[in-house]
Amino acid sequence: MEQEQLKKNFEGHGFHVLFFRSGEEAAEYIVSQLKGRKIAVGGSVTVQEMGIAQRLSQENEVIWHWEKPGRETLLQAREAQIYLTSVNAAAATGQLVNIDGTGNRVSQTLFGPEKVYYIIGKNKLCPDLPSALDRAKNVAAPKNAARLKVQTPCVTAGKCMDCSSPGRICRSTVIIERPSMGMEAEVLFIDENLGY
Ligand code: SF4
Secondary structure (H helix, E strand, C coil): CCHHHHHHHHHHCCCEEEEECCHHHHHHHHHHHCCCCEEEECCCHHHHHHCHHHHHCCCCEEEECCCCCCHHHHHHHCCCCEEEECCCEEECCCEEEEEECCCHHHHHHHCCCCEEEEEEEHHHEECCHHHHHHHHHHHHHHHHHHHHCCCCHHHHHCCCCCCCCCCCCCCEEEEECCCCCCCEEEEEEECCCCCC
16 A cells, blocks of 8 residues: 555544654654653564664653563553554554553553554554454464463464463454544554564
8 A cells, every 4th residue: 555545544543644764763753752751661572673762761751661570660651641652453444453461552552641652564564454453363462472472372373273371462452443532643654574
């Protein structure tokens, strides 16, 4: 899909849309936008690969449970004004898909911060919502399960087996069709593969 149509689809749903050639370009943009803010970061390999949290912490308060694990950090994150995350998949028709185990990431993209930045590598972009849901379940979730070293069948099968394992990381699947009322959302599409 052309950039122009992608922009039109997401803007039509109330998202701000920007395109970047690289993660580095996107990181520079985000750092230039945020000063003196309280920023929380979701569990995101994309954000980790970009190294943004460290850069933002020079002029902002950054709360990230991947740097300081624990429930206390997750609760502190709920006070943040800004939330940075990626998605498991983006549908070019204008929807975002995230699967969560703890619920912290999906809940903060729905309510709490003034603004959410979604950072999305080209590997996450799917033509439509069914293919985005399929990607989230059969590509992103098995890779995240492997990263988290949980004992779930998708780790060996390489696709979702709709398990009932105690370690099941798929507890909620959220489709963001429009930003929640009272919340700004910016979608940053990056012409690079980033995250899972
Ligand atoms: S439901 Fe279970 S098998 Fe399917 S992706 Fe999630 S953790 Fe893996």
